[in-house]
Amino acid sequence: MSFSLDFLLNSTGGNLIGGKMPIGATGISIDSRKIKKNQLFIAIKGPNFDGHDYVAEAFEKGAAGAIVEEYRQIHTTKHNCGAIIKVKSTQKALLEMSRHWRNSFPDLRVAAITGSNGKTTTKNMTHSILSISGNVLSTYGNYNNQIGLPLNLLKLEKEHDFCVLEMGMNSFGEIRTLAEVASPHVGTITTIGKAHLQEIGGLEGVATAKGELVENFGEENTFCVNIDDPWVVKIADQVNCRKITYGINSPKAFISAKDIKYEGMESVEFTINIDGQSDKTRIKGIGKHNVLNALSSSALAHSLGCGMNEILAGLEKYIPSAMRLEVINTQFGFRIINDSYNANPDSMRAALNELASHRRCNAKVIAVLGDMLELGESSEREHKLIGEHISELGLDMVVAMGEFSQSLVSAVQGKTVCHVTQNPEQAADLLLEACTEDDIVLVKGSRGMKMETVIQTLYKK
Numbered sequence: 433m434s435f436s437l438d439f440l441l442n443s444t445g446g447n448l449i450g451g452k453m454p455i456g457a458t459g460i461s462i463d464s465r466k467i468k469k470n471q472l473f474i475a476i477k478g479p480n481f482d483g484h485d486y487v488a489e490a491f492e493k494g495a496a497g498a499i500v501e502e503y504r505q506i507h508t509t510k511h512n513c514g515a516i517i518k519v520k521s522t523q524k525a526l527l528e529m530s531r532h533w534r535n536s537f538p539d540l541r542v543a544a545i546t547g548s549n550g551k552t553t554t555k556n557m558t559h560s561i562l563s564i565s566g567n568v569l570s571t572y573g574n575y576n577n578q579i580g581l582p583l584n585l586l587k588l589e590k591e592h593d594f595c596v597l598e599m600g601m602n603s604f605g606e607i608r609t610l611a612e613v614a615s616p617h618v619g620t621i622t623t624i625g626k627a628h629l630q631e632i633g634g635l636e637g638v639a640t641a642k643g644e645l646v647e648n649f650g651e652e653n654t655f656c657v658n659i660d661d662p663w664v665v666k667i668a669d670q671v672n673c674r675k676i677t678y679g680i681n682s683p684k685a686f687i688s689a690k691d692i693k694y695e696g697m698e699s700v701e702f703t704i705n706i707d708g709q710s711d712k713t714r715i716k717g718i719g720k721h722n723v724l725n726a727l728s729s730s731a732l733a734h735s736l737g738c739g740m741n742e743i744l745a746g747l748e749k750y751i752p753s754a755m756r757l758e759v760i761n762t763q764f765g766f767r768i769i770n771d772s773y774n775a776n777p778d779s780m781r782a783a784l785n786e787l788a789s790h791r792r793c794n795a796k797v798i799a800v801l802g803d804m805l806e807l808g809e810s811s812e813r814e815h816k817l818i819g820e821h822i823s824e825l826g827l828d829m830v831v832a833m834g835e836f837s838q839s840l841v842s843a844v845q846g847k848t849v850c851h852v853t854q855n856p857e858q859a860a861d862l863l864l865e866a867c868t869e870d871d872i873v874l875v876k877g878s879r880g881m882k883m884e885t886v887i888q889t890l891y892k893k
Contacts, residue, residue: 433589434458435472435529437515440497443532444525446517449503453515457496460529460586462579469494474522475501476579483522499525523578530582531613534595537588542614543732546599546607546645547622548638549779550725551576554622555598556753557715557729561738561746566593576600581610594736601641602806603631608644618735619645620656620728624663625778630808639663649673656731659685660724676735678727680720687731689723697759697767697790704730704747706740713744717752718759718769718790721782726750755884757786762890765869771876772883775804777814780876781821787874788825795870796828800859800886802877803834812839819843829866831859834881860889 434456441448457472464486467473473490475483475498487498497515501522519525534540543562545554552574559570569592575584576598588595599610611619624639632641646655649671657668660679668675678687691712692702701714702723715726730743738746752758755773762768771783784799791797799822807814815836820843822830829849832840833856841850853859863873863886877883 433587435460435533435586437497439532440472440499440515440517440529443529444499444517444519445528446499446519446525448515449518450516451497451513453497455496460526460583461490461495462526462583464489464493467493467495470496472496473498474526475499476522476526477501487516526582527578527609527613530585531615533588534585534614537590537592540588540592540595541736542595542597542616542618543736544597544599544611544614544616544619544645545622545728545732546601546642547620548625548627548642548776549782550622550721550728551598551600552753552773553722553725553756554620554728554732555596557726557747557750558596558732560750561729561733561743562594562596562736564742564746565738567591568594568596570596571598574598574600577602578606578609582613585614596732599645602628604637604641605644607641608647611645611648616645617652618654618656618732619649620658620732621645621661621664621667622658622725622728623661623778624667625776626807626810626814627776627778628806629810630806635663639667643667643670646671646673654735656728656735658724658728674735676731678724678731680724680727685727687727687734689727692720692723694718694789702726704743706730706734706743709740711740711744713747715747715750717757719757719782719786722757757783760887764864764867764890766863766867766871766873768887769872769874770884770887771874772802772881772887773879775802775876775878775881777804777807777818780804780818783874783876784818784822784825784827787872788827790872791826792870795872796867797872797874798829798831798863798866799827799874799876800831800863800883801833801837801840801874802881802883803836805878805880811836815840816843819845823847829862831862833859833883834877856885856889859886860893863890864893 436456437453459471461467473495562568654674657677658664659677659682677685679685689702699714758770760768819840837852
């Protein structure tokens with residue numbers, strides 16, 4: 433790819449205030465530490481940094497140009513700096529650049545995914561299916577916000593047939609902006625759950641924020657509707673576009689699943705039905721909710737033209753992501769379900785239910801849980817509700833960490849052995865003392881809790 437100076441000026445509405453860019457930029461970077469020669473540096477202002485402080489460093493490393501909000505004297509050993517383009521807002525300029533770049537690929541088919549749970553898994557499964565029939569660009573890692581998504585779009589090249597984008601949010605309006613930039617043909621809202629309550633309130637607020645994805649969908653768009661989620665169904669009722677329904681518990685769904693069977697802790701087998709046509713398939717990993725993610729990705733792929741054979745092949749070759757119900761066979765004899773990437777009340781319940789479902793004979797099932805963050809005034813209540821849920825599951829032990837660990841443990845009411853720990857080292861010691869061969873340990877918490885450090889600490893013992 434190459435971004436010409438004319439493209440950069442026209443798409444951002446910026447002014448060239450210095451330097452030259454004779455051959456265009458070969459990529460985009462917002463990190464001067466990682467920038468490569470001939471890339472464009474965008475000086476983003478964040479809460480803890482200011483990209484303008486690193487413009488000179490970017491030019492030292494061979495940047496073709498920089499987009500800035502303010503001009504600062506640049507001291508560099510280079511004889512000639514690249515082009516310096518001044519804009520009102522570098523973050524808005526990044527969004528506008530990506531919107532113009534995406535629109536320069538009229539034949540590209542774009543799928544967008546949002547929701548409280550399952551976004552990344554659905555994105556990865558959709559990528560796996562679509563890659564059977566074409567070249568796919570999809571969201572890298574967790575680059576799903578107003579900086580990450582445009583950076584992904586700016587990686588589009590002519591050979592791409594499909595683009596699969598994950599869209600996250602922390603407040604109202606963010607999904608709307610991302611949808612306007614990406615112009616998706618199809619979209620899905622995986623679930624509406626208790627996430628980001630601190631910023632947007634209850635479930636109605638979550639539904640409003642997530643619903644921004646499809647609020648401007650028309651007859652040319654397709655909304656893949658999780659018919660098992662009443663909030664998603666309510667959103668769908670307000671949108672006038674083509675709809676494909678999917679669900680496990682709804683026999684009227686266009687795409688559905690039945691005969692769900694676990695194959696140990698290796699995979700889940702089920703029969704998928706698409707518009708009356710049925711066949712058996714399996715997905716690697718564990719978790720009944722991942723069957724719903726498979727249906728969601730199948731709906732997206734079907735709406736983009738994939739048939740049953742492509743869907744079956746794509747689901748078969750899907751590989752689960754790390755830290756998302758990742759099963760680890762440890763050197764200590766027990767197994768770990770590493771679901772430490774993130775947590776909210778719904779995903780916490782799902783993971784705990786999954787843990788309880790794998791109880792076998794005399795093997796123990798143990799949960800190591802960190803706080804669920806971003807719940808605002810609902811934090812203490814939601815942790816108590818998780819404790820009450822644990823009391824009904826019959827787990828053998830719970831190890832809790834974080835500010836609300838005591839609230840969770842008190843709600844278990846002595847029905848399960850509970851420990852409150854202050855750090856990963858204490859949690860690891862408790863596991864090594866309590867666990868024997870064939871036991872299963874769930875490790876889960878919000879991203880800010882970094883619960884994977886408990887596992888890392890185990891291996892240092």
